[in-house]
Amino acid sequence: RKEVEQDPGPFNVPEGATVAFNCTYSNSASQSFFWYRQDCRKEPKLLMSVYSSGNEDGRFTAQLNRASQYISLLIRDSKLSDSATYLCVVNLNDMRFGAGTRLTVKP
Amino acid sequence: DVKVTQSSRYLVKRTGEKVFLECVQDMDHENMFWYRQDPGLGLRLIYFSYDVKMKEKGDIPEGYSVSREKKERFSLILESASTNQTSMYLCASSLDRPYQAHHEQFFGPGTRLTVL
Numbered sequence: 001r002k003e004v005e006q007d008p009g010p011f012n013v014p015e016g017a018t019v020a021f022n023c024t025y026s027n028s029a030s031q032s033f034f035w036y037r038q039d040c041r042k043e044p045k046l047l048m049s050v051y052s053s054g055n056e057d058g059r060f061t062a063q064l065n066r067a068s069q070y071i072s073l074l075i076r077d078s079k080l081s082d083s084a085t086y087l088c089v090v091n092l093n094d095m096r097f098g099a100g101t102r103l104t105v106k107p
Numbered sequence: 108d109v110k111v112t113q114s115s116r117y118l119v120k121r122t123g124e125k126v127f128l129e130c131v132q133d134m135d136h137e138n139m140f141w142y143r144q145d146p147g148l149g150l151r152l153i154y155f156s157y158d159v160k161m162k163e164k165g166d167i168p169e170g171y172s173v174s175r176e177k178k179e180r181f182s183l184i185l186e187s188a189s190t191n192q193t194s195m196y197l198c199a200s201s202l203d204r205p206y207q208a209h210h211e212q213f214f215g216p217g218t219r220l221t222v223l
Contacts, residue, residue, distance in 0.1 A: 008147070032210065043111075043197060043214035044150070087149070094165070094205045095212065097142075097150040 003027060004090050006098040014106055017078045021101045023088030024070045030096075033064055033071050036087040038100065044087055047073075078105045110134070111215035113198055119221045126185040128218050130198030138201045139181035140212065141165075141173065143194040150197065156181055157204065188222045195219050 006023045013019050025033075033050035048055065050062040050071050061074040071090075075082055083105045088098035114129035132139065138157050142150040142165075152165030154173040162173050170192060174182040181200075185192055196219075199212040 004149070031206065034211075043216050045214070046211050049209065091205055091210060094152060094155070095150075095210070099147050099149040 003096045004088055004098040006088050006101045009102040011103045013078055018076050020074045021086055022070055022072050023098055025090040030090045030092050032091040034089040035073050036089055038085045080105050111200055111213050113215040113218050115218050117219050120188050121223055124188050126188050128183040128196055130181045130215055131179050132200040136200035136202050140199040141183045142197045145194050190222050193222045
């Protein structure tokens, strides 16, 4: 079983749609959680951290469910510029990356 | 603004060649990392370093070595390149150690290596 699992997608959504990604992790001792964004042929960049109480940054909402060992990312009012691969990252003593979920937002 | 640079964006080498991938960061970060990224597998940690002349094996160190002679530079070496080392190689640096809550890694643009 992979340490961090994500649905690879692709998710194809129209502009303005709401889309949600889930990610599950296997190590219950994991301490911190992140979403990174990777544009096509570019490097990953931190999108947001995920806090136990859930957190929001503009159109993006991240949530953590420790009991079920999953984290989620919700994107509201999708923009064309949100098209990218979203990497779930789980941190214990080192960073464990999911393989990513690919999102395409279409006009 | 943190900048991590890698020596080449694209590299083509032959089986058995020795390959050097260079990474330089300009933010005085102590921590540096080398990953490879393959479709469906995500980023996998090859080696990391928390200080000059210090190195630690990651999850997949076989066939690789590293060098950290200066704080800003972390080199990945493929001693004898093989076709299964064809991949995207990403270097990263960070201010904090991974176990710290607000740890963030800053990545270079990547080197796409093809071994023929």
